Amino acid sequence: MTTQTLFDQTPAAGLTPRPAAVTHRPLVIALDVAIGTTGVAGEGWTDHVHATATTLHGRFQQQLDGIVSFIRNADKVVIEGAAFSKARLQGMDQLAAMRWMVRHELWRRGIPYAIVPPDNRTIYATGKARWKDEETGTRLTTTQVKGMVRDAVRDRYGVDCTGRWRYDEADAYVLLAMAYDHLGAPLAEVPQTHSRAVAGCDWSEFTPAVAS
Template sequence: MTRPAVLGLDLSLTSTGIAGAGWADRLVPPRGVDGLPRLRWIRDAVQDNVGDETALVVVEGLAYSRTTGKAAERAGLWHLVVERLDGVVPWAQVPPTARAKYATGKGNAAKDAVLAAVVRRFPDVEVTGNDQADALVLAAMGLDHLGHPPVVVPAAHRVSLGAVVWP
């Protein structure tokens, strides 16, 4: 049975993580592109990576508890991207705590703990930052949901799949 094409997206204003089975990358807006043009650039770059063969896009939900600033812009980005995906490709929303639990077994795991777990669990994928690690976890969750887990994940980690809003 052929593995479906699933994309994981860790949306960010500076470096959006994007990943699929066996790969991880980032989408970085050009310098000097700010505000709404930046959000549109990221939305369009995501859309450019969604092909006819894409079976599912898994997007990290908004982290309402974050205090890193630009909350309105981050929320605007999330909604622009999801609006573009909606009706074109099935998409799922993963709470940040579910992403962390799937990767590490702890919903409150720090970003670097997720990165370390991803590097251990996916040794054949070059992952150089938290954005790529998060996107790879999201893609893995989507593949697992569709019955094609790319790696073995402990049952206690897989419980987090139940917190996801699947299409």
Template sequence: MSTLFDVTTEVPAAPAAAGPRPRYRVAGLDISLTGTGIATLGGTTRVPTTGRRRDTITQRRNRMRHILDAVLTEVGLVDLACVEGPSHHSVGGSVWDRGGLWWLIVDGLCARDIPVAVVPPMSRAKYATGKGNSRKAAVLDAAQRRYGAILPTDDEADALILRAMGMEWLGTPLAEVPDGHRAALAGVQWPDREAVAR
């Protein structure tokens, strides 16, 4: 796992009259067949896998089950999972398998009663850089600068940004971001707040 930041600074202290602020556990998931990025309180990690076009149904299923099991193990039980939504303009590669994996993971989270937020790719990029059309390299650079993180891949950077968006929505931001970046939260399909703050 990559080190993200000093966790003691993650949740700023609240005024005494308000009582202690909740310490939310949020996971960010950048779901991919080749490298699913995961960000949790403990840091970031990646689940890399490879496949071939001629793989059998059984091999494809086993690959997806491996990714699912690794993700659910890493995430554990959290208060909110922020998952990057499908990219609708993506037409290459294994479209069916990518969609199937996405739903397997979301279903696994829902089966654990974990509220799920679906973050459009453009919202993730805008929160990170201020521009919705930013490339992965720009998001990686922004994540490393803003959160002081050492991130070996853009998959982990995306996952960290997704987690940061969830923390911001819950009122416990990982770092201060400009208002233009924060506007990206409006494009997210958030769950009922009551389900998260239970």
């Protein structure tokens, strides 16, 4: 976790959905939303929201309260979307509910947001969504790939995600980097094999949102 004052950053007005470049970066916050622990990232820092309530509704509320404390002054927010390839259905409806509560809160506050699929996040960080061991050809585990993502965040952006929730925080930072890349203000240069992931995301809601 990197300590930095979240609300000292200056937002830039008048951004179009895909500008060629921006002089001042807007305040973008990235969220890897979960019911248990949500990874959070802003430029140069990461954090998390950890829910400890014993009931599902209690964890929902703890997550929303914690997330709002990070996004209330944001110009834009980027969120990790669902992995539709997952065969497991248990708990997926609950996680979907959590994600949609966050989206609704952003809509209510008039904060534009974008959704990034998990595979795109991994591609942007590492160049591929699926990895195999070079010697054995065995497919790497989810944890091993998440370790690669975390290492990429450290090496490319100088943000070292440590502690129990390091993977959640690293995932969020990659989402953040993708959002700034889309806005024409990348946090670092990435190869085309990685940056291609940006084009595969839905940025349509990154335009100004108006509650009605």
